[in-house]
Amino acid sequence: MRRRDFVLGALGTGALPYVLPQGAVAQTGRTTIPYGAAIRIDPMLEEPDYRKAVLDYCQVVVGEGGLKWIDLRPDRDSFVFDQPDRLLAFAEEHGLEMRGHTLAWYAAMPDWVETIASAEEARTELVRHIETVVGRYKGRISSWDVVNEPIADHPTREAPIRDSVWQRHLGKDYIELALRTTAKVNPDARLVINDFDFEQPTDKARARRKAFLDLIRELKARDVPLHAIGLQGHLQGEIAIDKSGLTAFVAELASMDLAIMVTELDIIDNLLPGPEIERDGIIAQRAKDFLDAIGAAKRPEAVLTWGISDRHTWVPIWFSRDDGMPNRPLPLDADFRPKPLMQVIQDFCAE
Numbered sequence: 001m002r003r004r005d006f007v008l009g010a011l012g013t014g015a016l017p018y019v020l021p022q023g024a025v026a027q028t029g030r031t032t033i034p035y036g037a038a039i040r041i042d043p044m045l046e047e048p049d050y051r052k053a054v055l056d057y058c059q060v061v062v063g064e065g066g067l068k069w070i071d072l073r074p075d076r077d078s079f080v081f082d083q084p085d086r087l088l089a090f091a092e093e094h095g096l097e098m099r100g101h102t103l104a105w106y107a108a109m110p111d112w113v114e115t116i117a118s119a120e121e122a123r124t125e126l127v128r129h130i131e132t133v134v135g136r137y138k139g140r141i142s143s144w145d146v147v148n149e150p151i152a153d154h155p156t157r158e159a160p161i162r163d164s165v166w167q168r169h170l171g172k173d174y175i176e177l178a179l180r181t182t183a184k185v186n187p188d189a190r191l192v193i194n195d196f197d198f199e200q201p202t203d204k205a206r207a208r209r210k211a212f213l214d215l216i217r218e219l220k221a222r223d224v225p226l227h228a229i230g231l232q233g234h235l236q237g238e239i240a241i242d243k244s245g246l247t248a249f250v251a252e253l254a255s256m257d258l259a260i261m262v263t264e265l266d267i268i269d270n271l272l273p274g275p276e277i278e279r280d281g282i283i284a285q286r287a288k289d290f291l292d293a294i295g296a297a298k299r300p301e302a303v304l305t306w307g308i309s310d311r312h313t314w315v316p317i318w319f320s321r322d323d324g325m326p327n328r329p330l331p332l333d334a335d336f337r338p339k340p341l342m343q344v345i346q347d348f349c350a351e
């Protein structure tokens with residue numbers, strides 16, 4: 001059986017896997033759509049190959065952690081800015097843009113927030129957090145994931161919004177509060193709502209697309225400041241991209257005068273074939289289908305991957321492989337060598 005037939009069998013979708021064109025070498029340097037990645041500041045400062053890869057490929061960086069409540073707010077009265085300060089210093093030293101992730105999220109929250117006992121207290125804490133954090137980096141962090149993952153996993157008409165300490169005390173108005181507060185503190189910041197699982201040909205993804213569009217229409221109808229939508233892009237490698245569904249979704253968002261960012265692209269490969277060449281080919285093809293479907297409606301203003309090398313990725317935490325082989329979700333392998341995925345991203349960004 002020819003390798004290509006094997007892969008087609010594995011794909012079963014008729015989409016040809018992406019194979020690096022003969023002689024194609026991933027070019028480093030400037031591209032038209034800025035490319036960037038989520039960074040782990042400590043390993044990056046300690047590992048020269050990691051640092052070199054970031055400087056070779058990235059124009060934008062975001063902290064994989066550091067600006068989440070769990071990192072910033074060990075207790076109600078303190079703010080710990082060590083990690084984001086160091087990442088920002090690195091970014092500014094090398095002329096890279098830094099994104100802020102994230103101000104209002106359900107996850108990565110310190111235990112003490114569960115002691116918040118009223119709507120008034122929740123409002124006070126959310127506003128104080130945003131004023132302090134956004135205020136500190138005013139003029140230095142240009143775009144913020146103000147609200148992360150607001151849509152429930154399986155949204156219904158009655159319950160479209162994901163449960164969180166903010167939702168519980170303030171209802172979905174926490175979203176408007178977070179956006180208006182961020183805009184007041186830093187009127188020049190690009191305000192982003194970031195979410196995931198919109199790209200699959202499934203009832204779940206269709207319901208999430210609908211719930212998300214309903215939320216955005218409401219915010220726009222009330223003139224709530226919002227500039228862009230972050231499509232995370234944690235793609236399930238074994239599931240085809242619903243290209244027409246995704247293109248239509250992005251077109252709806254664009255029609256509401258919103259920019260689009262790809263904010264956390266990686267391809268979850270725990271259910272993909274073992275052999276690396278086949279797996280890398282499928283991974284690159286999924287990303288190409290995802291990016292092309294978005295680009296068919298609106299060119300994203302940035303493309304970020306959630307990490308840059310398989311050496312530092314969250315995927316094994318949640319999606320390790322039964323065959324024990326390492327996951328390969330990112331554009332560079334564990335030795336920072338480019339894979340077909342990097343070529344796909346660079347071709348898309350350079351178009």
Ligand code: XIL
Pocket residue numbers: 064148232264314317
């Ligand atoms: C993940 C980090 O990568 C992990 O290290 C951490 O344990 C959990 O959070 N969506 C997001 C990111 O918006 O912040 C998450 O990052 C991955 C899913």
